Amino acid sequence: MGMPALQKVAVMLLQLFAGETNVPLAKDELTPKVLSMSVVKDSLKEHRTDLFRFDYPDDDDENKTASKWRGFAVRRGFPFNVTVEVNAEVDGNEFFKIQSRELIAHRFKVLRFHGEDESHRDKSKSSFSYILEVTTSVTDPIARYTDIAVSVGGNDERYEYLYPFPVYVLFNPYHREDRAHCPDKALRKNYLEEESAVYFQGEISEVEVDHWYYAQFEPVMLEAAFDLMADDPRQRGKFITDPRAAARSIVTTLGYWTEAKPAQGNVHGVLNGHWFDENFTGGVNPDDWVSSYDIVEQWYDQGKTPVNYGQCWVFAAVGRSLFAALGMVSRQVSGYGTTVDGSVTQYTDGLEAHTFSDGKSHHIVAFFFDSKGHMRYQWGMIWNFHSWSEVYISEPDEEKKYGGWHMADPTLPGEGPVPTKAIHDLVEEYSFNSTDIIGDVHSTVAYFLVHCDPAVDEKKAVANTTTCPIKETLEVRARGIPLILTSSSEDPQVQMEITDTYVNHSVDAFVPINGTYPYPVEMAQASLDHPNQTSADPAGRGTLIRLNAH
Numbered sequence: 001m002g003m004p005a006l007q008k009v010a011v012m013l014l015q016l017f018a019g020e021t022n023v024p025l026a027k028d029e030l031t032p033k034v035l036s037m038s039v040v041k042d043s044l045k046e047h048r049t050d051l052f053r054f055d056y057p058d059d060d061d062e063n064k065t066a067s068k069w070r071g072f073a074v075r076r077g078f079p080f081n082v083t084v085e086v087n088a089e090v091d092g093n094e095f096f097k098i099q100s101r102e103l104i105a106h107r108f109k110v111l112r113f114h115g116e117d118e119s120h121r122d123k124s125k126s127s128f129s130y131i132l133e134v135t136t137s138v139t140d141p142i143a144r145y146t147d148i149a150v151s152v153g154g155n156d157e158r159y160e161y162l163y164p165f166p167v168y169v170l171f172n173p174y175h176r177e178d179r180a181h182c183p184d185k186a187l188r189k190n191y192l193e194e195e196s197a198v199y200f201q202g203e204i205s206e207v208e209v210d211h212w213y214y215a216q217f218e219p220v221m222l223e224a225a226f227d228l229m230a231d232d233p234r235q236r237g238k239f240i241t242d243p244r245a246a247a248r249s250i251v252t253t254l255g256y257w258t259e260a261k262p263a264q265g266n267v268h269g270v271l272n273g274h275w276f277d278e279n280f281t282g283g284v285n286p287d288d289w290v291s292s293y294d295i296v297e298q299w300y301d302q303g304k305t306p307v308n309y310g311q312c313w314v315f316a317a318v319g320r321s322l323f324a325a326l327g328m329v330s331r332q333v334s335g336y337g338t339t340v341d342g343s344v345t346q347y348t349d350g351l352e353a354h355t356f357s358d359g360k361s362h363h364i365v366a367f368f369f370d371s372k373g374h375m376r377y378q379w380g381m382i383w384n385f386h387s388w389s390e391v392y393i394s395e396p397d398e399e400k401k402y403g404g405w406h407m408a409d410p411t412l413p414g415e416g417p418v419p420t421k422a423i424h425d426l427v428e429e430y431s432f433n434s435t436d437i438i439g440d441v442h443s444t445v446a447y448f449l450v451h452c453d454p455a456v457d458e459k460k461a462v463a464n465t466t467t468c469p470i471k472e473t474l475e476v477r478a479r480g481i482p483l484i485l486t487s488s489s490e491d492p493q494v495q496m497e498i499t500d501t502y503v504n505h506s507v508d509a510f511v512p513i514n515g516t517y518p519y520p521v522e523m524a525q526a527s528l529d530h531p532n533q534t535s536a537d538p539a540g541r542g543t544l545i546r547l548n549a550h
Contacts, residue, residue, distance in 0.1 A: 032088040032152040034096075034161035035127055039072040043081035048193060049073040049170070051217045069219035071165035075172035075327060077138030079111060084161075085127045086152060094153040096132060101147040101162075108134045136169055138177045141239035142246065142326060143169045144226040168222050171243055171327030173392065180243040182329040182392040190492045191331045191392070192216075192324055197492035199313060200485045203384040204336040207485065209495070212317050212332070215293035216324035224270065224296045225322040227304070228253040231268050243328050243393050244417055247406070248432055250322050251389075252414035255315055256306040265412050270299045270318055271310035273412055283308020292321035312411045313387035319410035320389045329392035333407075333498070334385050336483040339365045341439030342380025343513075361428075361435040363443040363509040368450045368468060376450055376463040380443065390486070391417055402430070405501070407437055415440075420501050426509055441502050442480035444510040449474055478508035 044050040099107040113132040145167045149160040171180035202208035232249040256265040257273040323330035343362035365380035388409035395403035406417035415433040422430040452468035480503035488494040
């Protein structure tokens with residue numbers, strides 16, 4: 001029984017990924033043919049992938065629930081065991097091979113193997129069983145294999161066993177060399193292994209607590225994550241090894257918005273967004289969703305067309321479920337008083353126009369009032385709250401300071417992942433829309449008094465800095481978002497404030513336009529001298545103009 005371990009594992013994995021087909025029996029009875037392969041569920045405990053609700057053949061748990069899903073998931077870099085049944089005895093001169101039929105280079109390493117105890121073998125059976133210890137490299141791509149073939153020696157397809165179910169290779173947050181590694185046991189437990197937690201809605205004066213079932217160990221979540229990544233034109237034909245690439249793919253393919261002109265997002269996305277009114281005819285009110293599982297199941301039931309309807313907290317929750325299913329430690333975050341940077345787009349009664357000619361993000365939200373107290377126009381918006389996801393990613397040695405939590409926002413258009421430390425440090429060009437994310441949480445908010453030409457009202461002309469020029473700066477608040485909450489790292493049912501991880505309240509994040517401010521510099525400095533004390537804001541939480549959640 002001295003067959004080289006690596007060769008045996010490679011054969012087993014090949015059949016696993018290829019799927020089961022009927023292969024003619026070998027004419028040469030001396031040529032071993034693999035008859036079946038199955039994973040040993042107990043060997044998945046170190047991976048924590050035994051938590052996935054697959055129907056495991058060797059699962060004798062009386063409390064297990066029936067599952068339509070077969071197959072299994074493993075974490076890269078950790079070994080696991082499979083049982084292989086062969087029609088002839090295997091000796092040390094032969095080897096097992098497990099690999100993808102299409103991707104021959106994608107093999108599992110067989111570390112070692114052994115046969116069953118001869119005294120316990122059923123002599124009436126003409127087959128022989130072997131247990132193989134198999135592993136992957138911690139740098140292998142994550143993948144969903146459906147063409148795994150297992151064989152003994154050679155490459156003759158007549159003697160292969162094609163594993164009939166998918167095998168998923170996932171990120172490994174438990175392995176210190178994996179880019180998805182999270183060293184904190186409490187974070188792994190509560191943000192990867194727990195399937196239920198609270199998230200936060202409402203507004204800063206009245207935070208609302210709601211519960212969500214993330215269901216990351218339902219196999220349908222794995223399917224959805226890999227289907228979305230396969231639908232990403234940037235990843236098509238590529239193999240994802242970096243959790244940043246996986247997170248980027250999910251945030252940019254999860255959503256669709258049919259009401260936008262033109263429509264935005266992925267036409268095959270999981271959720272269809274609906275904002276700005278309460279008419280949810282033809283779908284579900286976003287407030288009524290409580291489970292990612294229900295949404296993803298409905299998505300498949302209706303042929304992978306977007307489910308009606310989602311808003312920010314629903315997008316964030318489903319995104320968090322898919323990140324965790326892929327093996328990334330992930331949590332849902334809510335920010336109160338988040339902003340829509342007004343430096344590019346101006347909002348006036350639904351009309352939009354460019355505010356600054358350079359088209360860059362300058363992190364400014366401004367409201368312009370006339371002498372009667374009427375707001376005539378505005379740059380950007382302030383939401384009562386916005387919700388997004390975070391993923392935990394370890395950075396390469398040269399970027400260690402940016403390892404840890406990354407903001408990944410699946411709400412359209414999809415932003416991130418960007419390290420929260422880079423957001424805090426105002427690193428404008430880090431990666432994946434970092435400047436836009438800075439605008440979400442650290443835009444300077446300014447209030448101006450304007451004097452409008454009377455002809456503006458008579459002609460119903462659009463108010464702007466030309467027709468209603470600034471007369472006086474009323475107030476500038478440069479502190480950034482006032483409150484960010486997530487579930488506690490010690491108890492996923494309790495809130496925890498993380499505002500300071502995103503925002504340096506002593507810094508004005510506004511980027512001058514051509515070197516100048518649209519308001520007196522001394523006014524901005526005055527707001528920074530006493531960042532927690534203003535006459536209109538004794539709690540230091542900022543003035544909110546309440547709009548719908550994003």
